[in-house]
Amino acid sequence: MPLKTVICIGMAGSGKTTFMQRLNSHLHAAKSPPYVVQLDPAVLNVPYGANIDIRDSVKYKKVMENYNLGPNGAIVTSLNLFSTKIDQVIKLVENKRDKYEHCIIDTPGQIECFVWSASGAIITESFASTFPTVIAYIVDTPRNSSPTTFMSNMLYACSILYKTKLPMVVVFNKTDVCKADFAREWMTDFEAFQDALRQDQELNGETGMGSGYMGSLVNSMSLMLEEFYSQLDMVGVSSYTGEGFDEFLTAVDKKVDEYESYYKAERERILKQKEEEEKTKKQKSLEHLMKDLGLKDEQNAENAKQEEADVLSDFEEGENDGIVLRDEDEGVEREYTFAEGDRMSGEVNGKSTPDLQKRYEEAFQKVAKSASSETAENIARYIRQ
Numbered sequence: 182m183p184l185k186t187v188i189c190i191g192m193a194g195s196g197k198t199t200f201m202q203r204l205n206s207h208l209h210a211a212k213s214p215p216y217v218v219q220l221d222p223a224v225l226n227v228p229y230g231a232n233i234d235i236r237d238s239v240k241y242k243k244v245m246e247n248y249n250l251g252p253n254g255a256i257v258t259s260l261n262l263f264s265t266k267i268d269q270v271i272k273l274v275e276n277k278r279d280k281y282e283h284c285i286i287d288t289p290g291q292i293e294c295f296v297w298s299a300s301g302a303i304i305t306e307s308f309a310s311t312f313p314t315v316i317a318y319i320v321d322t323p324r325n326s327s328p329t330t331f332m333s334n335m336l337y338a339c340s341i342l343y344k345t346k347l348p349m350v351v352v353f354n355k356t357d358v359c360k361a362d363f364a365r366e367w368m369t370d371f372e373a374f375q376d377a378l379r380q381d382q383e384l385n386g387e388t389g390m391g392s393g394y395m396g397s398l399v400n401s402m403s404l405m406l407e408e409f410y411s412q413l414d415m416v417g418v419s420s421y422t423g424e425g426f427d428e429f430l431t432a433v434d435k436k437v438d439e440y441e442s443y444y445k446a447e448r449e450r451i452l453k454q455k456e457e458e459e460k461t462k463k464q465k466s467l468e469h470l471m472k473d474l475g476l477k478d479e480q481n482a483e484n485a486k487q488e489e490a491d492v493l494s495d496f497e498e499g500e501n502d503g504i505v506l507r508d509e510d511e512g513v514e515r516e517y518t519f520a521e522g523d524r525m526s527g528e529v530n531g532k533s534t535p536d537l538q539k540r541y542e543e544a545f546q547k548v549a550k551s552a553s554s555e556t557a558e559n560i561a562r563y564i565r566q
């Protein structure tokens with residue numbers, strides 16, 4: 182079995198760390214220990230053994246002091262610093278791909294610091310472009326038993342799904358306190374969710390749900406979510422008792438199949454499209470450059486010559502007599518000059534020179550080539566620069 186990555190994301194206090202701990206011990210018990218990555222720089226104690234821990238590379242408190250940052254800014258900066266080494270992290274995990282079946286990743290409690298930050302995207306993208314990757318979105322079940330809270334949380338999950346473009350399993354945690362049957366029902370039966378919403382509004386003394394903008398907003402949001410639910414798998418688990426973890430692993434396997442059959446192709450298509458756009462953009466820039474240099478347009482050169490006489494000089498009369506000194510005349514040695522041969526075979530009557538054009542095209546090809554393979558290594562090199 183190839184190594185698959187599970188990234189645990191969830192609101193603060195939803196139980197990500199406890200979930201990771203249980204998943205780790207569950208897989209150990211099944212004689213398939215996972216490779217564990219811990220990405221929360223601010224956590225004090227981690228209740229499981231991590232193979233890679235962000236705290237070994239970045240000292241959160243020092244980041245706060247040195248950069249004069251608050252808690253969330255320091256988390257984002259720590260992640261930024263860590264993401265500059267993501268190529269090395271990926272290589273470490275890649276070296277273990279024959280030994281492990283799962284790589285599980287814990288993320289910071291401040292969900293937005295990871296999901297909406299550039300470094301969070303880079304880390305997710307680097308894993309997803311190397312291994313089949315599934316998002317486990319952890320939900321605190323007892324706290325989501327109200328339909329409006331449930332809907333807000335699902336909207337957040339929906340935004341993460343569209344942002345990451347990765348298969349997702351919604352994990353209703355803490356089922357030892359509150360069963361997740363209501364959530365399953367709301368996710369599969371639109372009418373049941375509408376009833377629950379109506380009851381909730383009545384209980385809270387609010388009326389008029391069916392009319393006005395609130396009513397139509399809630400209706401259209403729940404309709405939109407219905408489409409979203411069809412893309413998801415949901416499981417109820419208790420990180421305390423270990424209930425539901427087998428179902429979770431089955432759901433992950435199902436999502437890995439989906440990743441291979443759908444998401445992977447979709448990601449490759451988007452990447453290819455981006456490459457094409459980049460290529461066209463560069464081609465256009467090159468054309469503009471050639472045009473600006475007057476290498477392509479003979480007419481331009483002619484026009485320029487004619488207009489030369491009419492150009493108003495910035496120089497006051499008498500100052501250099503309107504003659505702009507060239508660097509050579511001033512005795513300045515140019516660092517970047519074309520080779521003599523190039524200058525000799527240079528522009529004749531504004532016609533493009535094959536040598537020079539060839540050079541630009543070669544340079545352009547080089548750049549386009551490096552941009553096409555957007556591996557973790559390239560991303561990391563780019564950030565370091």
Ligand SMILES: Nc1nc2c(ncn2[C@@H]2O[C@H](COP(=O)(O)OP(=O)(O)OP(=O)(O)O)[C@@H](O)[C@H]2O)c(=O)[nH]1
Pocket residue numbers: 191192193194195196197198199200289290291354355356357358418419420421422
């Ligand atoms: N009853 C019950 N409590 C749980 C369960 N999982 C986690 N908890 C409790 O939920 C609280 C938050 O759990 P954590 O694992 O720290 O949650 P987290 O999402 O990692 O928190 P942050 O990283 O700080 O955002 C703790 O008090 C846990 O004991 C569960 O399955 N059942």
